Amino acid sequence: MRVKEGNKEKDIVEAAVDIFAKHGFHKAKISQIAEQAGVATGSVYLYFKNKDDILIKIYNSLWEKLYNELLTVTRNEALSPIEKIDAMIDLIFDMFTENPSVTIVFVNEQENMNRVSGDKYSLFYEKFLDEGEKVIKEGISSGMFNKNIDLKIFRHFIFGSIRNLLHQWAITPDKLPLNKIRHNFKFLIKHGIMK
Amino acid sequence: MRVKEGNKEKDIVEAAVDIFAKHGFHKAKISQIAEQAGVATGSVYLYFKNKDDILIKIYNSLWEKLYNELLTVTRNEALSPIEKIDAMIDLIFDMFTENPSVTIVFVNEQENMNRVSGDKYSLFYEKFLDEGEKVIKEGISSGMFNKNIDLKIFRHFIFGSIRNLLHQWAITPDKLPLNKIRHNFKFLIKHGIMK
């Protein structure tokens, strides 16, 4: 297999993540991304259909990675449903902790994602959520989770809250330590507010 | 002297909410808003400093209304903390149920709000959240709520989840009945997922 000298597509994605995080999707300029990636403006269009497509591919690769990592968790039969939920939350927090720019793009540009991809913004995002649903079902079947919880609602519940918390953290990382957020988040998901 | 007839500012806001909901803030054209409001393009600038200002005032009036309604709830000494939380959630759900366009603007353009108003997008939004915090504190003091819950984190937790759920509902109102969402939401907030 001939290995490309430089992986231009990767270079462009990385530059785009950085620029999108810094200036937002709308203000980001293709020419600026190209420059930072070290390619010509026109070359961007050899790898991406258009500007939206770059965002879509960023999301895809993000969730593909997360989905694959999730699989190793959910397939581990030694874990109880609640342990799997914990591990799933850790996956997400770890991913975004390690990639703050990706976090910012994720939380800020989701609306653009909805716009450009008609609310089905990623095959792997959907698969990730489906895999998550299986865990919930498992927990309900085993009597560990409350059975009157609607899976779709829970999905939006958990992702909305996680996104908002990460958003806040990304804006002011010093005010709320991520570990404290993670700990509180797990607790709230499991037990809610009432004693 | 030609005098303001009717309430042009209100007309413009209502047209703007509608257009923002339909096309999004960026694609909305001032001329289009003006036309729908039945005023001349230039007249928009008699009431609003610029396009951003329209969005800001939509948010302000939304949260001012919600805040004032919340006050009547939180000042009701007959209610327990958890009943206040319930009422607070109902307020929000009721507001957005009655104004689907406002809901869409609220969930879709929050990022723009952050951009245009430096993350402090509304005095009344802040006051609303502060009032909500008081209820949580009350619940913790009375031993009703778990005391190890961080108020700031809970704030972002609950608003993120509510926003995401309303978003989903606003996009596909038929898939998830709002009452079911409301019911599940209250349950999850109170008790979490675990039995």
Add this chain to the structure above:
Amino acid sequence: MRVKEGNKEKDIVEAAVDIFAKHGFHKAKISQIAEQAGVATGSVYLYFKNKDDILIKIYNSLWEKLYNELLTVTRNEALSPIEKIDAMIDLIFDMFTENPSVTIVFVNEQENMNRVSGDKYSLFYEKFLDEGEKVIKEGISSGMFNKNIDLKIFRHFIFGSIRNLLHQWAITPDKLPLNKIRHNFKFLIKHGIMK
């Protein structure tokens, strides 16, 4: 004769001279002139046909005044042609010295005057020039001035140089004392550069 309580037209002209001098004709706003004159925006249009008309009237009254003063000079039979030229130059220098704002408008907006009034920007400006021409003719007849000087050319020669010198003085009044300018100017007009 009933004297108007306040002379609004005069107020508007004075405000306009001030604003035109400060911001230039194009950037000057009617609303701003009206405000400074203490009248409503619409009232400006009771006294002036449009924005251009204000400028025209400023020029007219300027040259009307200068023309009338010139008449008292040229009709003075005790003065020789060259003394009349001297007095004419003094008139102009004195006028602009006493009204720096008018000077600035005069030198900066002459191009606009040409535009709005088709190069015949003032009846009195023309009359002033005609009266000046008479003096030149007188000087030529009496053998005091060079007879091969074209009157029209001399007219543009003298007014171009006077305008440019006043312009420079108005911009940086401290660098070139007006009296030195006046003295040099008279000398150059009379004797030119050669010894």
Add this chain to the structure above:
Amino acid sequence: MRVKEGNKEKDIVEAAVDIFAKHGFHKAKISQIAEQAGVATGSVYLYFKNKDDILIKIYNSLWEKLYNELLTVTRNEALSPIEKIDAMIDLIFDMFTENPSVTIVFVNEQENMNRVSGDKYSLFYEKFLDEGEKVIKEGISSGMFNKNIDLKIFRHFIFGSIRNLLHQWAITPDKLPLNKIRHNFKFLIKHGIMK
């Protein structure tokens, strides 16, 4: 790689001179200039920062050309100061005679030039004037010119009169033959009005 064909910058400048002369700087539209130059609107901004920048570059190249031509005159040691003055005046008259549109832009938009470039509108204009000053000094030293003439004042004197005469000629070229203007002008500069 699509490469610059022909000289688009030159095409744009020429179109701009023409349009500025016809309609004035303010009324000239970029789209119109672009069309006449045979390029797309956006292409104008590849060569010029903005509309003002076009005017600045027109002046720069005008005075650069004049300055370089002046150098060949002033360096010619065979010429007396007064011959140099004559040649300098000829340079200017020739330039504007050959480029009537440039003349009109020069005389009409000088005020705009002051506005956009802070009164220092051209390096080469300044150098041209400085070079002219040297000639005057030379003439004074050699006893040919009157020594009590202030150089700065003379500079504004001569340029004001020349500008005004050219202006008049550009507006109504038929009324005053340029050669007659040139001849009278040289005479007035040298000897003034008095016999």
Add this chain to the structure above:
DNA sequence: TATGAATGAGTATTCATTCAT
């Protein structure tokens, strides 16, 4: 593949002027 010069559609905002009172 790669380039980057060229394209041209798209829009918020201003402000001279009007006119109902």
Add this chain to the structure above:
DNA sequence: CATGAATGAATACTCATTCAT
């Protein structure tokens, strides 16, 4: 005469995308 709210035409500039090389 006086008001000032309302009007709406008018335009520089950006930047995603293309395409000749």
